[in-house]
Amino acid sequence: MKGNNEVNYRKQKMKSRIAWTIVMILAVFWLFVALVPFVFMILNSFRKQFDMLAQGVFHLPDPWFFDNYPGIIAKGFFGYFFRSVIIVVVSMILMLTISAFAAYPLSRMKFKFRAVIYAGIVAMMSIPMHVTLIPIFKMTTDMGLYDNLFALVGPYVTFALPMSVFILTAFMTTIPKEVEESAEIDGCNKYTNFFKIILPLSKSGLSTLAIYNGVSMWNEFAFANTLLQSASQKTLPLALGQFKGEHAMDMPLILAVLVLSALPMIIVFIIFQDKLVKGMMAGAVKG
Numbered sequence: 495m496k497g498n499n500e501v502n503y504r505k506q507k508m509k510s511r512i513a514w515t516i517v518m519i520l521a522v523f524w525l526f527v528a529l530v531p532f533v534f535m536i537l538n539s540f541r542k543q544f545d546m547l548a549q550g551v552f553h554l555p556d557p558w559f560f561d562n563y564p565g566i567i568a569k570g571f572f573g574y575f576f577r578s579v580i581i582v583v584v585s586m587i588l589m590l591t592i593s594a595f596a597a598y599p600l601s602r603m604k605f606k607f608r609a610v611i612y613a614g615i616v617a618m619m620s621i622p623m624h625v626t627l628i629p630i631f632k633m634t635t636d637m638g639l640y641d642n643l644f645a646l647v648g649p650y651v652t653f654a655l656p657m658s659v660f661i662l663t664a665f666m667t668t669i670p671k672e673v674e675e676s677a678e679i680d681g682c683n684k685y686t687n688f689f690k691i692i693l694p695l696s697k698s699g700l701s702t703l704a705i706y707n708g709v710s711m712w713n714e715f716a717f718a719n720t721l722l723q724s725a726s727q728k729t730l731p732l733a734l735g736q737f738k739g740e741h742a743m744d745m746p747l748i749l750a751v752l753v754l755s756a757l758p759m760i761i762v763f764i765i766f767q768d769k770l771v772k773g774m775m776a777g778a779v780k781g
Contacts, residue, residue, distance in 0.1 A: 532756070539563075539750040546745055562750040566737060570725075571754065577643055578730040582711045585650040589707060590700055592651070593658040598688050600659070601666035602674065612663070618656040623649075624716050631720055645721045646729070650714065654707045665699035666692060705766055709759055730755050 538546055539562055540555045549556065599605065600612050630649055631640075639645040673695075674687050682690065715731040722728050725736060737744070737751050 535749045535753050535756075538746055539753050541746045543744045543746060559746070562747050563754070565747060566751050566754070569737065571733065571751065573726075574728060574730045574733040574736075575754075575758075577728070578712060581643055581646050581650070581729060582708055584644070585647050585654070585711055586704055586708055588647065589651045589654045589658060590704060592655060593662050593703065594693060594696065594700065596655075596659045597662035597666050598692060601663045602671075602692070603684075615656050615659050619660065623653045627716060627720055630717070634721055640721060641723045641727055643722070643727050643729075646714075646717055649717045649721075650711050654710070658703045658707065661703060662696065662699050666696055669695050701766060705763065708762070712759055 534551060537553075537555060538551055540558050540560065541549070542559045545555065545559070596615075600608060600615075626649070634640050634645045634648075669692060673691060677687050677691055713731060718729050718732055722732065728736070733751055733755070734748055737747055
């Protein structure tokens with residue numbers, strides 16, 4: 495009997511090692527796939543315009559050319575940057591607020607048509623975002639918001655809401671009801687429960703939604719390109735068109751724009767990656 499247990503233990507240990515080896519190989523492969531484009535951008539952003547043709551794109555620049563970054567800053571890069579920051583922050587605040595207010599009754603209360611409302615929200619996740627470009631363009635024009643930075647708030651919030659409410663409803667459902675019931679015994683009403691108990695316990699879920707939707711809003715191009723026209727209103731994804739030459743593209747200059755555009759999201763992810771992981775795993779470990 496002891497011999498059989500030892501054999502089974504060795505088999506399980508061998509399977510575990512094989513599984514971890516496969517996982518590590520896939521992780522290293524994915525790291526390579528994700529890292530190569532970023533290395534390509536950084537290396538070639540330090541070249542002159544035609545050095546990419548004369549040198550290998552993955553060779554170290556010879557010589558290193560640092561004028562691309564001061565050049566794009568002098569051409570108004572930070573104007574595009576701060577406009578993107580403003581629109582993402584405003585959209586995120588509205589999206590998280592509405593999502594939290596919608597998810598709380600859907601997850602914690604029983605009322606008529608609750609299932610129908612929830613099903614409708616889930617069904618809206620299947621609507622392709624770009625199908626609505628023409629109707630939203632006409633609506634924005636009729637409202638006098640065309641070529642206004644805040645015209646992007648409506649589409650960004652609207653299309654982020656279904657997924658956000660779906661995720662946050664599932665997250666709030668995992669919070670033990672006993673916590674809320676204990677507070678009600680002490681005299682707390684639904685509003686107090688929401689602001690003092692449910693909302694603080696949902697910080698991980700809210701952080702996950704903020705990072706997930708923030709990246710999408712930061713990189714969104716189609717609506718920004720459709721609803722904005724003047725250079726004084728354009729956001730960072732549209733900056734590439736402003737930095738290309740009249741007759742030829744200065745690829746190292748454009749790659750420098752891409753590096754500076756991606757850097758804020760990378761920094762945010764590094765700082766808040768623990769909250770992102772906790773938010774994604776919370777539904778599996780709570781309750």
